Amino acid sequence: xxxxxxxxxxxxxxxxxxxxxxxxxxxxxxxxxxxxxxxxxxxxxxxxxxxxxxxxxxxxxxxxxxxxxxxxxxxxxxxxxxxxxxxxxxxxxxxxxxxxxxxxxxxxxxxxxxxxxxxxxxxxxxxxxxxxxxxxxxxxxxxxxxxxxxxxxxxxxxxxxxxxxxxxxxxxxxxxxxxxxxxxxxxxxxxxxxxxxxxxxxxxxxxxxxxxxxxxxxxxxxxxxxxxxxxxxxxxxx
Ligand code: UDP
Numbered sequence: 001x002x003x004x005x006x007x008x009x010x011x012x013x014x015x016x017x018x019x020x021x022x023x024x025x026x027x028x029x030x031x032x033x034x035x036x037x038x039x040x041x042x043x044x045x046x047x048x049x050x051x052x053x054x055x056x057x058x059x060x061x062x063x064x065x066x067x068x069x070x071x072x073x074x075x076x077x078x079x080x081x082x083x084x085x086x087x088x089x090x091x092x093x094x095x096x097x098x099x100x101x102x103x104x105x106x107x108x109x110x111x112x113x114x115x116x117x118x119x120x121x122x123x124x125x126x127x128x129x130x131x132x133x134x135x136x137x138x139x140x141x142x143x144x145x146x147x148x149x150x151x152x153x154x155x156x157x158x159x160x161x162x163x164x165x166x167x168x169x170x171x172x173x174x175x176x177x178x179x180x181x182x183x184x185x186x187x188x189x190x191x192x193x194x195x196x197x198x199x200x201x202x203x204x205x206x207x208x209x210x211x212x213x214x215x216x217x218x219x220x221x222x223x224x225x226x227x228x229x230x231x232x233x234x235x236x237x238x
Contacts, residue, residue, distance in 0.1 A: 003229045003230070003231075004045075004046075004229075005042075005045045005046065005047050005228040005229060006157075006228060006229065006230050007047055007156075007157040007158050007228060008047065008048060008157055009047070009048040009049075009050075009124060009154065009155070009156045009157055010042075010047055010048070010049060010050075010156050010157060010158050010159070010160055010228070011049075011050050011051070011052065011147060011150060011151040011154060011156045011158075011159045011160070012039070012049060012050070012051050012052075012160045012162055012218075012224070013051075013052045013053075013054075013143070013144065013147035013159060013160065013161045013162065013198075014035065014051065014052075014053050014054065014089075014162050014218065015053075015054040015056055015057075015143075015163070016053065016054040016055045016056040016057035016058060016081065016082070016085055017054070017056050017057050018031075018035075018054075018162060018163065018164065018218060018219075019031050019032050019035065019053070019057060019085060019088070019089075020057040025057065025058070026057060026058060027057065027085065027088050029088075029092075031219075032088055032089060032092045033092050033095070034219070034221075035089070035092070035162070035218060036089065036092035036093045036095070036096050036098075037096060038218065038221070038222075038223075038224040038225070039051075039093060039096075039098070039129065039224070040093070040096040040097070040098055041222070041224065041225045042224050042225050042228055043098060043127075043129060045225060045228060047228055048124040048125070048127075049124075049129050050120065050124060050129065050130040050131070050132060050150065050154055050156070051086075051089065051129065051130070051131045051132065052131075052132045052135075052143055052146050052147040052150055053082055053085040053086050053089055053131065053133070053143070054082060054085070054142075054143040054144075055078045055079065055080075055081030055082035055084070055085060055135075055143065056078075056081075057081075057085070058078075058081035058084060058085070059074070059077045059078045059080075059081040060074070060078050061073075061074035061075030061076075061077065061078040061139065062074070064077065064078075071139065071140070072139040072140070074139075075139030075140060075141075076106075076139060078135075079105070079106060079134040079135050079137070079139075080106075080134070082133050082134055082135055082143060083102075083104055083106075083108070083111065083112070083133045083134055085133075086102045086104075086112070086131045086132075086133035087102060087111070087112070087133075089131055090102050090131055093129055098128075098129050099126075099127060099128040099129070100128055100129045100130070100131060101113055101120075101123045101128050101129075101130050101131070102130075102131045102133050103115040103116065103119075103120055103130060103131070103132055103133065104132075104133040104134040104137075105132070105133070105134040105135060105136055105137030105138075105146070106134040106137050112133060115132065115134075115137070117153050117154075120132070120150075120153075120154065121154060121155075124154070132146065132147075132150045136149055141201075142199050142201075142202070144161075144198040144199045144201075144202035145199060145201045145202045145205065147159060147161075147198075147202065148198070148201075148202040148203075148205035148206045148209075148211070149205060151206065151209075151211050152205060152206075152209040152211060156211065157212075158211065158212045158213070158214055159206060159211050159212070159213050159214070160213075160214045160215075160216065160224070160227065161197065161198060161213060161214070161215045161216075162216060162217075162218025162224065163215055163216070163217065163218065164217065164218075164219060165217055166181065166216060166217040166220065166223070166232075166233040166234060167181045167182065167183075167215050167216065167217075167233060167234050167235035168181070168182050168185060168190070168195055168197050168215050168235040168237070169181050169182070170182070181233070181235065182235050183235060183236070184235065184236045184237070184238070185235060185236075185237045186237065186238070187203050187204075187206065187207035187237060187238070188207075189237075190203050190237055191203055191204070197213065197215060197237065198213065203237075206237075210238075212236055212237065212238040213236070213237040213238075214227055214234050214235070214236050214237075215234060215235045215236075215237070216232070216233070216234035216235075217233075220232075
């Protein structure tokens with residue numbers, strides 16, 4: 001029998017770009033389906049799963065502000081992009097037979113539920129996968145910070161960042177062959193060395209609430225489930 005999962009409840013943070021596949025923009029349905037299958041495997045291990053999905057594959061407020069748009073308006077557009085991604089992921093998860101709820105930090109009740117902390121926790125207890133959409137609901141924040149915030153509110157045992165590489169490296173492993181992968185780091189290591197894991201406010205929030213952050217390769221089949229058993233390659237920050 002495989003070892004049982006180390007975690008009872010986790011939050012998985014996915015960037016919008018991670019759902020883009022080889023495209024330059026938007027969503028790759030095959031990639032969304034692949035990630036949904038990975039989530040299903042972990043859910044079947046008895047782990048309660050919630051998700052925060054970014055919106056960078058569709059819209060980023062900072063980029064819009066650089067070309068003259070009001071930053072707050074751009075950020076609201078970015079938050080709406082996360083709702084699009086969340087609905088796509090909801091649909092993919094439901095095709096896998098999972099029960100899901102999307103809760104948005106910006107209420108849009110004809111599309112999904114508004115964010116209600118206790119209700120989200122109850123959904124997870126009932127075995128539903130909860131997708132937190134629209135980031136924190138506030139401009140000038142990122143979905144990394146939203147992930148750390150929801151992770152703290154949901155009292156998760158770990159926050160997982162599903163990326164394109166299997167952990168945190170000393171430099172970009174796709175560009176630098178000598179880049180070294182870390183097995184574990186402290187929150188302070190990440191902040192002081194300015195390692196590109198999550199933004200500083202997300203790291204600080206995780207640190208204050210003692211939530212371990214696990215960085216792993218979401219595109220490697222079986223890696224999410226292996227990480228839940230403490231197997232495979234990943235970097236843990238604690
Ligand atoms: N955003 C925001 N407040 C939040 C979360 C997100 O204003 O709490 C906006 C911001 O413009 C951001 C965009 O939504 O650029 C998409 O989110 P993010 O860049 O974090 O997505 P990712 O890089 O994870 O795909």
